[in-house]
Amino acid sequence: DSGVTQTPKHLITATGQRVTLRCSPRSGDLSVYWYQQSLDQGLQFLIQYYNGEERAKGNILERFSAQQFPDLHSELNLSSLELGDSALYFCASSGDRGSTEAFFGQGTRLTVV
């Protein structure tokens, strides 16, 4: 168990809909990262938050948004969903030491039909 909790584990929704993915980081970790992994693809970095503030932005679509709350949990909002948004969405958290690895949640499998 990595200590990172993602909910839900699976999500099936229709095109055009909006969903929210939730992530609770490891206790004490201030950084939260979101990644998208399409079938048989690598990890596409979406966005990073550090202690409530956006720290880095990757290939995140304008239809997607995220935030980190005061209790450090984070939510990734995906709207106007398209078939191509079907993917595994990972949340990871890490501590401040440079030697600390990123701890990954189990991922949310999103299927858009």
Add this chain to the structure above:
Amino acid sequence: AQKITQTQPGMFVQEKEAVTLDCTYDTSDPSYGLFWYKQPSSGEMIFLIYQGSYDQQNATEGRYSLNFQKARKSANLVISASQLGDSAMYFCAMREGGGYGQNFVFGPGTRLSVLP
């Protein structure tokens, strides 16, 4: 520019043989960390091994070792005595700076297949 390069999309290795998965990186920061992760077909991301830029010795963790060549900016993962359970996707990642909110950058991955 691509910060992490993994030039082998797929690799095959015979069971019980050793295999090297390549990773090269690009950074101008003198302080950085290199990480390897394994992703089996079940999907979870499993941390394998870490190498710091100032570490003098190559990192080892059980059957995993990291062949760190700083001047060449390479951090190859060596898996000794391959097992069928090693079949998975392997990702190399880098974290620049001393931590404190620095991002992790992942490579495209190498799919390793271990043959019986």
